[in-house]
Amino acid sequence: MNSLRNYDSYSIAQDTRLMLKRAEQESVETVWDRHERQSPHCGFCEMGLSCRICVMGPCRIDPFGEGPQQGVCGADADIIVARNLGRMIAAGAAAHSDHGRDLVEVLEKVAEGKAPGYSIQDANKLRLVAAEYGIEALEREPLAIAKDLAFAMQEDYGTRKKCLQLVDRAPSQRRALWENLGITPRGIDRETSEMMHRTHMGVDNDWVSLLLHGLRNALSDGWGGSMIATDVSDILYGTPMPAFSQVNMGVLKEDMVNILVHGHNPVVSETILQACASPELIALAKEKGAAGINLAGLCCTGNELLMRHGVPMAGNHLCTELALTTGAVEMMIVDYQCIMPAISKVAACFHTKMISTSDKAKFPGMVHREFHPENALELAHGLVREAVENFARRIPERVYIPVEPIPMMAGFSIEAIVKALGGSVTPLIDAIKSGAIRGAVGIVGCNNPKIKQDHGHVTLAKRLIENDILVVDTGCAAVASAKAGLKVPEAAVMAGAGLRSVCQSLGIPPVLHFGSCVDNVRILNLAAALANTLGVDISDLPIAGAAPEWYSEKAVSIGAYFVASGVFTVLGPMPPITGSLNVVKLLTEGLNGVVGAAFAVEPDPEKAAILIKEHIDAKRKALGLGV
Numbered sequence: 001m002n003s004l005r006n007y008d009s010y011s012i013a014q015d016t017r018l019m020l021k022r023a024e025q026e027s028v029e030t031v032w033d034r035h036e037r038q039s040p041h042c043g044f045c046e047m048g049l050s051c052r053i054c055v056m057g058p059c060r061i062d063p064f065g066e067g068p069q070q071g072v073c074g075a076d077a078d079i080i081v082a083r084n085l086g087r088m089i090a091a092g093a094a095a096h097s098d099h100g101r102d103l104v105e106v107l108e109k110v111a112e113g114k115a116p117g118y119s120i121q122d123a124n125k126l127r128l129v130a131a132e133y134g135i136e137a138l139e140r141e142p143l144a145i146a147k148d149l150a151f152a153m154q155e156d157y158g159t160r161k162k163c164l165q166l167v168d169r170a171p172s173q174r175r176a177l178w179e180n181l182g183i184t185p186r187g188i189d190r191e192t193s194e195m196m197h198r199t200h201m202g203v204d205n206d207w208v209s210l211l212l213h214g215l216r217n218a219l220s221d222g223w224g225g226s227m228i229a230t231d232v233s234d235i236l237y238g239t240p241m242p243a244f245s246q247v248n249m250g251v252l253k254e255d256m257v258n259i260l261v262h263g264h265n266p267v268v269s270e271t272i273l274q275a276c277a278s279p280e281l282i283a284l285a286k287e288k289g290a291a292g293i294n295l296a297g298l299c300c301t302g303n304e305l306l307m308r309h310g311v312p313m314a315g316n317h318l319c320t321e322l323a324l325t326t327g328a329v330e331m332m333i334v335d336y337q338c339i340m341p342a343i344s345k346v347a348a349c350f351h352t353k354m355i356s357t358s359d360k361a362k363f364p365g366m367v368h369r370e371f372h373p374e375n376a377l378e379l380a381h382g383l384v385r386e387a388v389e390n391f392a393r394r395i396p397e398r399v400y401i402p403v404e405p406i407p408m409m410a411g412f413s414i415e416a417i418v419k420a421l422g423g424s425v426t427p428l429i430d431a432i433k434s435g436a437i438r439g440a441v442g443i444v445g446c447n448n449p450k451i452k453q454d455h456g457h458v459t460l461a462k463r464l465i466e467n468d469i470l471v472v473d474t475g476c477a478a479v480a481s482a483k484a485g486l487k488v489p490e491a492a493v494m495a496g497a498g499l500r501s502v503c504q505s506l507g508i509p510p511v512l513h514f515g516s517c518v519d520n521v522r523i524l525n526l527a528a529a530l531a532n533t534l535g536v537d538i539s540d541l542p543i544a545g546a547a548p549e550w551y552s553e554k555a556v557s558i559g560a561y562f563v564a565s566g567v568f569t570v571l572g573p574m575p576p577i578t579g580s581l582n583v584v585k586l587l588t589e590g591l592n593g594v595v596g597a598a599f600a601v602e603p604d605p606e607k608a609a610i611l612i613k614e615h616i617d618a619k620r621k622a623l624g625l626g627v
């Protein structure tokens, strides 16, 4: 490896930069090394112009007009680009929604008394959500309600109904618009299945029709699978309330047994958390010479534990290999999504045990322990015991924890915000009307080795809060701004005078942690609540979305459901669509006339902030508010 690398250009995060040097010294290969070897990437694929849907191909369209302009079947650039994008949305929607289904199955098992280790933590939310599904909730026991709710939610995955239940949360204008366009989501699985059907060779060959179905498919995620995932997680594990914690690789402890949980679904990690608190296992850790057991998170499984229990967060997507390179991790337990298959190779350089837990997510080099609601607590205790016993295999001389952790605040569910505001969103609306808060932006999404880690998220967040625009963020974006110190109440001094005074009076940071990737629906719910209170559509609000460092198909689905819900959304990396100018024009301009919002692509976060500020000013003006 080249020792002359300038790691300052890889990341703005100090822990990442120091760990990259360490990885080089330890000959540990990282995602950046593999990215460098893959560069330059295939131009056809980057433009969305390659198709391998059938074996008459694979086919490629020449973007310069000199070579083939059609695949073997006759599909042109517009069709191929739209089909590829449609399949990305389908994969993203499927990932979120299947995550939601797993949670509903746990809820069902809890109701049946077959899930030791799980219980109903928020019976009030259970009642409220059940009532939305038309389930009698007032005079009944929580477990009876839970059984009916699990059944009703499972039906949302099928095709029995013409519309998903939680779509009713959207403003009436938005629902009417979806109905007129024929994109009201019906069944969660149905829309994904139909997208795979439409994109089979010889089915939907109208690129506009394909993209419209892409919006419906994404809506089935945003107002369906992801919304169910968030609601059921709150019901089972508790609705998040603000809590202090810490972030970055400094949360790993040299004198403790360190266990990392990574992935997305809290089903496994919630039981690991319980096992880590076991007096018997803590005593065992002390017997083995450790000061105790330290559980920390990565990516969105980490976000789930962080926002509900204040469990510290070791890092976001690009930190996952580097956290193992500290040599201080006894065990990493993964569930699914965003877990790089290369990660076990890093673990193999150290003493770390790698454990996979889901039958649908197995990895080379990991020991597989399959979790089910029935056996989860028992398995969790067994795994924590193994991690404690593994402490003896740690080589102290190889341990390197390069930084001190940064304090942060998490747990801003809508319920928490409404509580802080005294019981309704009216004070927030008043602050927006007065201009103290000019608008709100959801910054979401991943890290991507094509982009300097965290630079997009943090720069954009700083510019927005300086302009009195409240930022709510999720997923790896939320971790980035926390590492940069934006998630403590003291960070209010970085905000403009209006936002600063609101934050200081409430004792909150100017950048609010809204949770994990599926929790982007909390942003939809907040937008719907504001729009409903004001009697306008979501597209009328001074709000926007941004995904400055996205990489994943799930982010494509999120972006599509944001836009289809009326939220202007700015992407950092360009999606693979530039092979079709028609598709680019529809997504960045034409959708304004269809759903009242569109995408923009702006890799420079300084310029993205200007675009968003202009958008918010225009929306304020249209509402008759000061700019």
Ligand code: SF4
Binding pocket: 051, 052, 053, 054, 055, 056, 057, 058, 059, 070, 071, 072, 073, 074, 075, 080, 201
């Ligand atoms: S679907 Fe058409 S463009 Fe795609 S691989 Fe088959 S023949 Fe080629």
Ligand code: SF4
Binding pocket: 299, 300, 316, 317, 337, 338, 444, 445, 446, 447, 474, 475, 476, 477, 517, 551, 552, 554, 555
């Ligand atoms: S934000 Fe992106 S990289 Fe991070 S956990 Fe979510 S999908 Fe994965």
